[in-house]
Amino acid sequence: VGVLPVPAEVRAILLDIEGTTTPIAFVQETLFPYIKDNVKEYLRAHWEEEECQRDVGLLRKQAQEDSSLDGAVPIPLESGSGEEELERVIQAVVDNVHWQMSLDRKTTALKQLQGHMWRAAYATGHVKGEIFEDVVPAIRKWREAGMKVYIYSSGSVEAQKLLFGYSTEGDILELFDGHFDTKIGPKVESESYRRIAASIGCATNNILFLTDVPREANAAEEADTHVAVVIRPGNAGLTDDEKSYYSLISSFTELFLPSSA
Numbered sequence: 623v624g625v626l627p628v629p630a631e632v633r634a635i636l637l638d639i640e641g642t643t644t645p646i647a648f649v650q651e652t653l654f655p656y657i658k659d660n661v662k663e664y665l666r667a668h669w670e671e672e673e674c675q676r677d678v679g680l681l682r683k684q685a686q687e688d689s690s691l692d693g694a695v696p697i698p699l700e701s702g703s704g705e706e707e708l709e710r711v712i713q714a715v716v717d718n719v720h721w722q723m724s725l726d727r728k729t730t731a732l733k734q735l736q737g738h739m740w741r742a743a744y745a746t747g748h749v750k751g752e753i754f755e756d757v758v759p760a761i762r763k764w765r766e767a768g769m770k771v772y773i774y775s776s777g778s779v780e781a782q783k784l785l786f787g788y789s790t791e792g793d794i795l796e797l798f799d800g801h802f803d804t805k806i807g808p809k810v811e812s813e814s815y816r817r818i819a820a821s822i823g824c825a826t827n828n829i830l831f832l833t834d835v836p837r838e839a840n841a842a843e844e845a846d847t848h849v850a851v852v853i854r855p856g857n858a859g860l861t862d863d864e865k866s867y868y869s870l871i872s873s874f875t876e877l878f879l880p881s882s883a
Contacts, residue, residue: 626869627878629848633828634770634799635877636818636847638809639777639785641834641857648752656743657736658723662716664739669712677738678715680731685718695721728776737780744788751785753794754854760874761797767879774802774818774831776809809838815845832871836864850877 628635640649668674682697689696695718700711722732743749761771773782779801787793799822806821807814819826830848833839834857839849851860851868860868871877 625878626850626871626876627880628830629827630880631827632769632830632848633824634772634822634830635764636772636774636802636829636831636842638831638833638835638838638852639773639775639782641854642832642852643754643757643773644752644785645754645854646834646856652749652752653740654723656749657739658720660739660743661719661735662712664742665712665715669708673738677731677735680734681715681718684722684729684731693721733778737778737784740781740784744784747788749788751787751789753786753789753791754873756873756875758791758794758797760877761794764877764879765797769879770799770822771797772800772802772818772822773798774806774809774814776804779803779805809833809835810841812841812844815842815847819845819847830877832874834858836860836868839868 637643640646665674665678678697682699685695685697688694695714697714697718698711700707719732719735722729740749744751764771773786775782777785782801782803783795786798787795802818802821806817815826815829815831819829822829826846827848829842830850831839831842832850832852833842834852834854836851839851842849849868850871851864853860853870853872860870
């Protein structure tokens, strides 16, 4: 880990979030517990709203698909027979959400409710997106040098924009030229990086991808994208082979841009 020169052909820097711009602990210890602790209160407060009813409808449909799974939690339909029944249905939704989260599921239904809850949490200031302190100054420098900067995360684009729009550094969305999530493809498949390059309008070798996950780095490299692996407090350790194979950085300030002469 020292100074890493960025190849001259690189025009765009593609950033992972969790473990790269943001501590993994933020997601595991702030974002997810917020859902578990507040889902019941949130459902009670928003139950009558159309958006909330759509979210519950998706969760109910998912629960039906999951009915054969071990420990699955069904969500009964409401017949409108009063307060007691409503509490039972809300409790079923809460139990279902907790069950899915305990298995680390990534169903669309769960992600949609989580996204709406996080939106409320950020907007009311209950949650602020954590950013490592080297990130913003480094990105400003890259942009001054004419670099484009994009985000690629398995969290939805909506969730990404909340994290950077309500961050510990304020609203920093202006620092990014675009956002990608798994709609473009999984981060461990090289085809995703080809699609991102096509979407940006450059070649894959015009991109430098920063991630903490070797499997993602490997997929990007297969697509002929430049890669550096980011080492941050709380990240999973790397094997000796990975350490010797990949370019490593522990801070964005370690990237050295060839002067854009």
